[in-house]
Amino acid sequence: MPSNVYRDYTPPAIDRRINEVLNRRAGDLQNFSTETTREQLEKYKKKRVVRQGLLKTTHRHILDIAAFMLETDSNVLEDGILDKDEYIETFNDFFMEGGRRAVLIYYQPMVPPPFDSGRWTLQLAQNSSFIRCCVTDGSTEKFTGKCIIVYRLNSGMEFGTKQLLQEIYYAYTETDEFFLSNLHAVIALMLRVNVPNIQCNTHWSNVIKNAEIESKRKDKFTEDLADFCKYLERIDEDLQKTVQLEQYPRVLREYLSAEEKIMSYTMNDDAIQELERWLKRTIKSIQKVRYLCLSIFFQSD
Structure with missing residues (x-):
């Protein structure tokens, strides 16, 4: 501190500075979450119950048919859909006037239900994969198992029970190993x-008029x-x-990401050997492509 700057050391000034420090710490403590894990789980369970209340007869009618086609129980499908707000919102949009023309019901190996799903347990979290269900428009979840495509041709109306029987169509597909x-x-x-x-x-x-x-x-x-x-x-x-060329390895991406890493990688034998192996594989792939091109050229002659 410069010598010409005066700081007040009178008792009132000291008390004022102490109160300022205490107020800042109190604000920090208010921002810090004091919820226990058990309390958080209870909060997420309540949110799950709210999501369950949003499922109407129309939702469950489709889930019953999808479960029959997938040879499983509709409760299993419902459990998966209740894991996320996003699944419920996508499902709801399908029934609205001007909503989605189709939704996909996936039934496949996925990561275990997340902590905020409302049904998280330590036993489930220890599994590497878990067979569960989700509803998507195809843009948010990767398709790796079985799928029921639910679609409608007329999106100009809000769907009720009557429209379910007349306007909804189903198709089954699955991934090939x-x-x-x-x-x-x-x-x-x-x-x-x-x-x-x-x-x-x-x-x-009218496609065929003559019998x-x-x-x-x-x-x-x-x-x-x-x-x-x-x-x-x-x-x-x-x-x-x-032939698809292999993407360059992680060490090269890190090498190119920052200048300060360049010297460290040039002295790293493991990184250099990994790059050399990648270059050899890439050269072999290019040679294979060249050979195939020559074969096609000679066959065309």
Whole structure:
């Protein structure tokens, strides 16, 4: 402190400074959460009960059908949906006028219910994965198991029990343990849902007006659809064979992230060896691509 600055050391000034320090500490303590873990769990359980109260007959009707298609109990699906506000909000939006045209009900291995789900236990938290349900529009959760697609064609009305029976449609799909590409999922859905429905459909309306040629046109259409699915399958197989270059390793990302790390990594033998292994694998991949390109070139000749 500069010598020419005067500080008041009279008793009133000292008391004032002490009170200021005490007030600051009191404010810090107010911001600090004093809730115990048990109290927090009770608070989250109450929020879960509130979410449960938002599920109406329309919600449970869809869950009953989804549970039947998934060969499980509707209570299991409901338990998963109650884990997050986001799941309830997505589900509710589906029934509103102008709301979502479709929702996805996932039933798959996921991380155990989080602490704020309202059903967290120490035993559940110790599991690496947990089979549970969620409702999403496909943008928030990764699809890794079974799925019921619930969709409606008319979004210009608010849905009630009557509309559930007349306007709601369901489709089942699941991931394939061998091919997890988006294209393969579309093909599988078409083969499982669209093709059988078209083959058994007897209401072709104005598509076929002449009864004499109805059978031939229907057979021709289903054959064209089957050929189209086979065409997509060949594309998917070609895409699966596409060589993908491996992303550069973590040490290189850290090396490039900050200048001060450059010298430390240049002296790190483990980091250098990891980069060398990555470079060798990348060179082999490039050589493989070059060989495949030459093979295609010679075959075309």
